[in-house]
Amino acid sequence: MERRLQEEFPVSWVDDDYVTRREFFRFMTLASGGLAVGTAGIAAWSALSRESRSFDPVRIASRAEMRAGSSLAFAYPRSTDLCLLIRRPTGEFVAYSRRCTHLSCPVDYQPDHDRIYCPCHNGAFSLEDGHVLQGPPPRPLPQIRLEFRGDDIFAVGLMRGEA
Amino acid sequence: MTPTPTRRHGQQAIIFVALLLFCLVLVTIQLWLFVGSLEAHLRGNRAMSIPAAIISATVFGLNAWMYFGVRRIERQDL
Ligand code: FES
Numbered sequence: 001m002e003r004r005l006q007e008e009f010p011v012s013w014v015d016d017d018y019v020t021r022r023e024f025f026r027f028m029t030l031a032s033g034g035l036a037v038g039t040a041g042i043a044a045w046s047a048l049s050r051e052s053r054s055f056d057p058v059r060i061a062s063r064a065e066m067r068a069g070s071s072l073a074f075a076y077p078r079s080t081d082l083c084l085l086i087r088r089p090t091g092e093f094v095a096y097s098r099r100c101t102h103l104s105c106p107v108d109y110q111p112d113h114d115r116i117y118c119p120c121h122n123g124a125f126s127l128e129d130g131h132v133l134q135g136p137p138p139r140p141l142p143q144i145r146l147e148f149r150g151d152d153i154f155a156v157g158l159m160r161g162e163a
Numbered sequence: 164m165t166p167t168p169t170r171r172h173g174q175q176a177i178i179f180v181a182l183l184l185f186c187l188v189l190v191t192i193q194l195w196l197f198v199g200s201l202e203a204h205l206r207g208n209r210a211m212s213i214p215a216a217i218i219s220a221t222v223f224g225l226n227a228w229m230y231f232g233v234r235r236i237e238r239q240d241l
Contacts, residue, residue, distance in 0.1 A: 021179060021180070021183060022179075022233070022237075024183065025179075025182070025183050025186060025230055025233065026230060028183070028186045028187060028190050028226065029186070029223075029226045029227055029229075029230040031190055032186070032189065032190050032193055032222065032223045032226040032227075033223050033226075033227070035190065035193040035194060035196075035197050035219060035223070036193065036216075036219040036220045036222070036223035038197050039193070039196055039197045039200055039212075039215050039216045039219040039220075040216040040219070040220065042197070042200045042201055042204055042212050042215075042216070043200070043212040043213045043215070043216035045204065045212075046204050046209040046212040046213070047209075047212075047213070049209075138205075138206050139205075139206050139207040140207055160207060
């Protein structure tokens with residue numbers, strides 16, 4: 001039976017195996033090329049994606065309305081994008097997106113800890129640049145760029161924070 | 164003493180399998196780099212993506228060099 005098979009399919013099993021391995025090697029090299037291209041694509045995406053975007057300025061409040069250690073909720077740039085304007089105890093104004101980068105719970109300002117806190121899973125963000133201080137959020141909070149015109153505070157754009 | 168063709172073929176096969184396994188390890192590293200840099204990018208950390216791309220391209224160069232080297236040796240044998 002085996003002899004007959006050999007006559008009808010005159011393929012050397014050893015060589016056949018060798019060819020298969022060579023093809024596998026070629027496939028792995030191609031896969032390696034694909035992964036190199038993919039990783040280069042991510043690098044290009046990272047290099048080209050913009051740090052900051054500008055939108056139409058929107059007046060949020062006047063300086064006088066906000067005392068030190070207080071916060072004010074507003075929407076920017078769309079009416080569904082909730083944000084938080086904070087006046088720190090030092091008098092400095094900062095604004096961040098109010099949507100937690102973990103599971104989108106609304107975050108709150110904690111004046112006693114001088115940080116932004118998410119009650120859903122105990123996440124916290126720094127007021128310096130929005131980086132994660134604790135908890136499960138994977139990314140920093142996007143920061144809102146502010147501009148001061150006289151006594152008024154305007155939101156003028158959105159910045160993405162570095163992790 | 165020159166090895167007999169069968170023995171030579173056997174040695175080549177062993178080297179071939181060793182190179183193939185090495186290539187497999189390299190591709191696994193590339194896969195890890197790809198997933199790592201994608202995750203880091205989505206997390207907002209972009210410092211890692213360019214070094215990862217350079218390492219991945221170097222690894223690909225090594226793989227291609229091994230593959231064409233094996234092909235060249237095979238052709239010389241024919
Ligand atoms: S949703 Fe904010 S920490 Fe989970």
